[in-house]
Every structure is written in C-alpha cells, then in structure tokens.
Amino acid sequence: MSLDLKSLIRTIPDYPKKGILFRDITTLIEHPEGFRQSVEAIAAAHRGIGITHVAGIEARGFIFGAGVAIAMGVGFIPIRKKGKLPGQTLGQNYALEYGVDTIEIHADVLDAGDRVLLVDDLIATGGTALAAVSLIRRTGATIEHAGFVIDLVDLPGGQRLRDQGIALTSLVEFEGH
Numbered sequence: 056m057s058l059d060l061k062s063l064i065r066t067i068p069d070y071p072k073k074g075i076l077f078r079d080i081t082t083l084i085e086h087p088e089g090f091r092q093s094v095e096a097i098a099a100a101h102r103g104i105g106i107t108h109v110a111g112i113e114a115r116g117f118i119f120g121a122g123v124a125i126a127m128g129v130g131f132i133p134i135r136k137k138g139k140l141p142g143q144t145l146g147q148n149y150a151l152e153y154g155v156d157t158i159e160i161h162a163d164v165l166d167a168g169d170r171v172l173l174v175d176d177l178i179a180t181g182g183t184a185l186a187a188v189s190l191i192r193r194t195g196a197t198i199e200h201a202g203f204v205i206d207l208v209d210l211p212g213g214q215r216l217r218d219q220g221i222a223l224t225s226l227v228e229f230e231g232h
C-alpha cells in the first residue's frame with residue numbers, strides 16, 4: 056500500500072535560522088516502508104530511459120541517491136562538499152537558501168555517452184542542484200532528469216532546473232519557506 060510520504064516528514068521551525076521551516080527527512084528514512092517507497096518512486100520514474108548513473112549530492116542526497124542507484128541497477132556518483140574527494144576534481148560555487156558553499160565531482164568519472172539522473176532530498180532555491188548540473192555537464196555527460204523527495208514550490212528551484220532542460224520529479228510538495 057502506498058504511504059502518505061508527506062506525513063512522515065517532520066517540520067522544524069526556525070532551523071538553522073529564524074524564519075526557515077526545516078523539512079526534516081530523518082523521520083521519513085527512519086520509517087522502513089517510507090524510505091523504501093521514496094527510493095522506489097524515484098527509481099520507477101526513471102526506468103527505461105537509458106540512465107547509466109545516479110549522482111547524489113552530499114549529504115542528504117547520498118541517502119536517497121544510493122538507494123535509487125541500487126534500485127535501478129546503475130552506479131552511484133558522489134558530488135561532495137569541497138575538499139573531500141581524493142582524485143582530480145571539478146568544482147562549482149553555489150548559493151544556498153542559507154549560505155554559500157562549493158561542491159565537487161571527480162573529473163574523470165563520467166564520459167560523453169553517459170546519461171545521469173541527479174538525486175537529492177530537497178530542492179529549494181535550486182542553487183545546489185544547478186551547480187551539480189553544471190558539474191555533470193562539464194564532465195561531458197548528459198543530464199536531463201532530476202529526482203527529489205521534496206520540492207519547496209514557493210522557491211524557484213524547480214523552474215530554474217526546467218529552464219536548464221531538466222525534467223523534474225518530486226514526491227512531496229511543501230508551500231512556504
């Protein structure tokens with residue numbers, strides 16, 4: 056039976072800053088069937104379209120992205136915060152809903168001909184996902200699809216991704232920031 060995934064996500068007001076409604080997925084992943092259904096729903100939406108790799112964004116994107124990669128039978132590529140990957144990297148700065156950061160990908164991990172699905176827990180301003188799309192494209196691979204558990208629909212991330220030619224799948228929508 057299909058669960059109400061939204062009801063498994065906890066909202067914590069004023070974290071990490073006053074005015075932010077933090078959508079906490081720890082309560083979703085603690086629920087075995089909620090976690091399984093989240094991963095399977097993202098995988099199911101992307102079967103049969105030639106995806107060769109799933110890329111997940113540190114840290115919460117690793118939780119869902121690794122599961123989606125296993126469910127789809129493809130490899131997993133970590134996109135990590137600056138300074139964590141041991142090989143030669145490509146890097147991209149980006150603005151968060153609450154801060155600034157840099158993400159990196161291994162420079163030699165993908166080739167032209169690879170078709171990547173980007174997975175993260177949540178899209179808000181889209182800064183993180185757009186930086187990840189830019190990194191993936193700089194490797195020479197193709198990215199046309201992204202899957203999120205949560206879309207904060209009052210923020211512009213979803214539209215910014217679509218403007219980049221990315222088809223977006225999200226499982227739960229929240230209004231408000």
Ligand SMILES: O=P(O)(O)OC[C@H]1O[C@H](OP(=O)(O)OP(=O)(O)O)[C@H](O)[C@@H]1O
Pocket residue numbers: 112113114115116150151152175176177178179180181182183184212
């Ligand atoms: O659409 P945006 O405005 O860019 O925000 C979404 C990003 O913010 C959160 O990650 P965060 O950087 O807080 O890191 P974490 O996963 O390590 O907690 C979330 O997991 C997304 O990656």
Ligand SMILES: Nc1ncnc2[nH]cnc12
Pocket residue numbers: 075076077078079152177179207232
């Ligand atoms: N409101 C929010 N809740 C949880 N994670 C986030 N990442 C960016 N905005 C967020």
